[in-house]
Amino acid sequence: MNAALLGVAAYLALGVLGFLGRGWLAGVLALAVGAGALIVWCPGFPESTLGPGPWGIRLIGDTVALGFWSLALVLHAAVLWEEQRRRGAFHPLLTLLVGTTLALVLSRDLFNLYVCLELTSLLSFLLVGYEGRPTSVWASLQYLILTTVGMILYLFGLGLVYGRLGTLALSEIGSLVGKGDPVVSIGAGLLLSGAAVKGGVFLLGLWLPRAHGRAPHSVSALLSGLVVKMGIVALLRLGEAFSAGPVLVALGVLTGFGGLVYALWEQDLKYFLAYSTMSQLGYMLIGFGLFGAYGGLLYALAHGLFKGLLFLSAGKAIVQAGLRRIGELGGRLSWGPAMGLAVGTWAIAGLPPLAGFAAKGVLGAALPAWGKWLLLALGVGTVTSFAKLVPLLRPRGGRLQLAGEIPLVLALFALSIWSLISHPFLLDPYLWGQSVFALLAGLLLFSLTRRLHPRLPQLTLDRTALTLLLGSVGITLGLLIL
């Protein structure tokens, strides 16, 4: 535990020190200390208390924490590589953001979760608006307002649960929660709603597409790969304590298909990737809701890797071409971004042998029959939505310069390693058949629906605030019925 705390402390201290100058170097140092700390504590540690007596903060170093630590460090390394030239407050803020996510995944305590969620949000607001363009500042303000509403709901839930059960430690809450206590159910509903807003769940967290679409490119990669998953981790921890698995599954199905509908017809490259993140969050929620801590973990990590790659490549492509519309970008990209997008698309479509395939295989093998169909439908939808990226994958020619593409090679390596870890699934003919079917069905659907252009409701601030409140009422009712 001490090593993990040291890692977090080093991240926060170096983040603050970075404001004095040489923020990039401080980030690299923090990354090195963090990686060292991870190696020391990687066998994990049982739930322990930091501080005296009943007021101590509960921490745990389980597989979830371990996985998200690795993901955070890998993504931080990728962004450090991409943004070597950025000066000023960018890298210190980034280091602090990664540090708070490291602290968040360790905590097993309602209030510590709240503080970490708020800190990650505050740092994300700053980073989304960092470049000072009115569109991104407006996106950031919408993100801020909705997240704050969610956190107000969370505080009310915290008050209700603490007032009734007298503890903030999640494991004790888990043993004290009895069936049929409406006060605790309402409190749990409000807590879950707050976390769902942070996690970009459909209806509650509709700030996501705008914030991820308008943020600086490398920040989008970190937000989509890591920061939204902090809300999902909070949902997982809360869901375990209040045994709210079915609610998580319902949210997962809603998010999966809701995000998909928007992704299908979105023409702006970064908005499209943001909607796709939303629909991918559905997989994780379904996995976490049905099987607890390890259900969606592999998927969350795989998604963090390939979505990070997709956003970084999309950012490069947009900078290169000076355009954002998917239809206009075709044939204008150089080798690097085109290859990055190709690998990311291959992985997100769940095709062998990359990480998406392995993660979907692991998740699908454990699901009941209806869940397998659901997963297949989501997979077909993902292929359909990503099919419009195919014209982008043809590079405009020119020589392949390998030196600039080291991150890409690393990403490919990391994605394949994930598949090798779940080696038995790689040779299952049923899974191969399933992914080929998803590919063909998705392409067929794409060719059928490409002429359709329905007008989906715009996600304005007022509408998203209303759906947030409606969604939280829905979650609370669901927990009351449960």
Add this chain to the structure above:
Amino acid sequence: MDGQIAMVLSVLLAGLGLFTLIVRKELIFKLLGLNVASGGASLFLVAVARRAGPGVPIIGLGPAPAADPLPQALVLTAIVIHFATLALALVYVIFLTEHRHTQDVRHLERLEEE
């Protein structure tokens, strides 16, 4: 004041704040609503602390039973966080007013579409 009444009032306060947030169209009023709502959340935690007793939670001060010190400590943290968030939001509103010359949400959304 009794703890129960304070709880009900804090919920009403938060409801009022959220209502303002949704109904008003100017950003400043939206932020005011948000701030009132977060005040309601803080008040709610204080009311939860008050259920243990009316006394000051310092050893050697006043007759027992004292209020629960834990939620009061949490409220302090929450107030600091709300303050920081509000300050950042106001900076963003100033920025948007300078660059877009409006605080009306509908106008800002229209500009976003273009």
